[in-house]
Amino acid sequence: MLDREPEPPASRWRFLFLFLTIQIVLFTLELLQPVRDAIIDPFTESLAWIAGAVMALFDDQLSIQGIYIQSLRKDFTLRIEAGCNGVEPMIILAAAIIAFPSSFRQKLIGFAIGFVGIQSINIVRIITLFYIGQWSMQAYEWAHLYIWQALILLDAFVIWILWVRYLHREEQLETA
Numbered sequence: 001m002l003d004r005e006p007e008p009p010a011s012r013w014r015f016l017f018l019f020l021t022i023q024i025v026l027f028t029l030e031l032l033q034p035v036r037d038a039i040i041d042p043f044t045e046s047l048a049w050i051a052g053a054v055m056a057l058f059d060d061q062l063s064i065q066g067i068y069i070q071s072l073r074k075d076f077t078l079r080i081e082a083g084c085n086g087v088e089p090m091i092i093l094a095a096a097i098i099a100f101p102s103s104f105r106q107k108l109i110g111f112a113i114g115f116v117g118i119q120s121i122n123i124v125r126i127i128t129l130f131y132i133g134q135w136s137m138q139a140y141e142w143a144h145l146y147i148w149q150a151l152i153l154l155d156a157f158v159i160w161i162l163w164v165r166y167l168h169r170e171e172q173l174e175t176a
Helices: 009-031 033-056 087-099 104-135 137-175
Strands: 062-065 068-071 076-079
Touching (some): 033 062, 076 104, 087 104, 087 137
């Protein structure tokens, strides 16, 4: 049980307003072509390279070029598009972290852990989709559109909840 006073409704509305406003700003920025060219596209290419490098430890029959990972064994190429690079869940998580009352240091910790967590799961996502796609396109479409979309967003939510719990624990230590 929490020993502190419940937050007044105004602070909840403030959080919701900031959370939504920050998302609108960040999603709008993400769509701008200069941002795509300078940040999003190079990030997506690096994600393809990292996933490909991990797969190359076990599979020497692939080729990585830009946002494409191609199987040299089967006729299958995975293309990592916007929406599949983990940027959107990071935007949602960043908005929640920024909007939540905490120190700058705590926000940086939350963002860093969130970035590593979401992108680690996203690399697993890319790798599994690459091999599922070689096995069955029907299973690939289902895993891509339903399973992994939900899991990557759930990952962002769980990271945020754990971060809030960390803040609460840190607050308890300070008052003890």
